Amino acid sequence: QVQLVESGGGLVQPGGSLRLSCKVTGTVFNIIAMAWYRQAPGKQRDRVAYITSGSSIDYADSVKGRFTISRDNAKNTVYLQMNSLKPEDTAVYFCHTEGWPGDYWGQGTQVTVSS
Numbered sequence: 001q002v003q004l005v006e007s008g009g010g011l012v013q014p015g016g017s018l019r020l021s022c023k024v025t026g027t028v029f030n031i032i033a034m035a036w037y038r039q040a041p042g043k044q045r046d047r048v049a050y051i052t053s054g055s056s057i058d059y060a061d062s063v064k065g066r067f068t069i070s071r072d073n074a075k076n077t078v079y080l081q082m083n084s085l086k087p088e089d090t091a092v093y094f095c096h097t098e099g100w101p102g103d104y105w106g107q108g109t110q111v112t113v114s115s
Contacts, residue, residue, distance in 0.1 A: 002026040002104045004095050009109030012085055016113070020080040022095030022106055030073040033098040036080045038091035038111075049080060050098065063089075085113045 008020040020036070033052045039045040049069035050058045057069055068081040078095060092108040 002097065002101060004097070004104055004106035006093065006095055006106040006109040009093060009111045011112045011114065013115050014086060014113055016085050017081070017083045018085065018111060020082070020093055020095075020109060020111075022078045022080075024076045024078070024095075024097070027097075027101050029076040032100065034069075034071065034078040035096050035098050036069060036078075037094045037096055038089075039094070039108075040091040043091075045094070048093075051078065082111070085111075087113045089113050 003025045004022055006020060006022045008018060010018060012018055031053045035047050035050040037045050037047050046060065048060045048063050049067055051069045051071055055071065059067060066082065066084045071078045082089065090111060090113050092110050094108045095106045097104040
């Protein structure tokens, strides 16, 4: 059974940084494309960063230059380094398997940017 477990969220001041982690179990991680999404209260869930098995990367315009997605295949983990955080980055962040082996989500981790 495929499982995704996120960690690393929390409360941070504007301009601060956080690193989110998502550990994947139950499948062959190194051939999976992964993504990070976020959902603010009352809003739709949007993709913010994407990484293929070959480490090709794409970002939403709203986070370009501030967020960095990466992966460690030895640890079956995908990361999201978030710098220069803004109040509008406040949301629940989810990792997701993109394409094969199917539609799997983590439980989400709350990120709150506030002074």
